[in-house]
Amino acid sequence: xxVISQKPSRDICQRGTSLTIQCQVDSQVTMMFWYRQQPGQxxxxxxxxxxxxxxxxxxxxxxxxxxISRPNLTFSTLTVSNMSxxxxxxxxxxxxxxxxxxxxxxxxxxxxxx
Amino acid sequence: RKEVEQDPGPFNVxxxxxxxxxxxxxxxxxxxxxxxxxxxxxxxxxxxxxxxxGNEDGRFTAQLNRASQYISLLIRDSKLSDSATYLCxxxxxxxxxxxxxxxxxxxxx
Numbered sequence: 001x002x003v004i005s006q007k008p009s010r011d012i013c014q015r016g017t018s019l020t021i022q023c024q025v026d027s028q029v030t031m032m033f034w035y036r037q038q039p040g041q042x043x044x045x046x047x048x049x050x051x052x053x054x055x056x057x058x059x060x061x062x063x064x065x066x067x068i069s070r071p072n073l074t075f076s077t078l079t080v081s082n083m084s085x086x087x088x089x090x091x092x093x094x095x096x097x098x099x100x101x102x103x104x105x106x107x108x109x110x111x112x113x114x
Numbered sequence: 115r116k117e118v119e120q121d122p123g124p125f126n127v128x129x130x131x132x133x134x135x136x137x138x139x140x141x142x143x144x145x146x147x148x149x150x151x152x153x154x155x156x157x158x159x160x161x162x163x164x165x166x167x168g169n170e171d172g173r174f175t176a177q178l179n180r181a182s183q184y185i186s187l188l189i190r191d192s193k194l195s196d197s198a199t200y201l202c203x204x205x206x207x208x209x210x211x212x213x214x215x216x217x218x219x220x221x222x223x
Contacts, residue, residue: 001160031209033209033211040215041215042118042201042213042214042215042216043158043201043211043213044213045210045211048209092157092158096209097160102148102150102160102163102203103160103211104160105157105158105159106157107156107157108156108157110155
């Protein structure tokens with residue numbers, strides 16, 4: 001299955017600032033997925049990043065708040081903009097591992113907004 | 115109603131015990147199912163896919179009941195290293211993954 005390198009692993013940020021999270025995959029993938037996992041909650045899909053087109057956002061998530069880049073088939077970034085304490089969460093990227101092989105996740109970015 | 119529902123636990127079991135987790139899903143169109151394991155402060159990792167015929171991987175057995183829309187995971191001879199949160203995951207359509215909130219398991223010496 002794919003190997004994903006995600007960074008930063010954690011950060012503490014001031015409210016009103018922005019943080020960009022990066023994910024690098026060791027193979028070319030069509031789609032990359034960005035999730036949020038709030039404490040005690042299940043993973044929630046933020047958006048799907050396709051190379052060469054705009055990301056597709058899920059209900060409740062907007063591009064202005066979570067801009068995504070996908071410059072090539074192995075890399076993507078998610079920016080959390082104008083952060084507030086409510087954005088404190090774990091953010092994870094993911095790619096498909098192949099039919100019936102599930103999905104592989106990056107190691108996550110633990111964000112705390114103060 | 116949530117897409118995927120799990121008993122959050124916690125399940126505290128002694129070493130060597132057998133423990134079972136159940137999960138229900140609401141969308142009958144879901145076509146693929148998985149159990150993931152998530153250790154504290156780590157990313158989810160695929161434990162096993164779940165097939166209609168049921169499947170076994172060592173001490174782990176997964177079952178799918180499409181008629182009742184539930185998925186189960188059985189762990190036999192529990193080890194201390196099995197302590198983790200187990201996530202039930204359903205795939206609906208193209209890349210629409212729905213996660214349960216997870217069931218926390220603690221295996222006690």
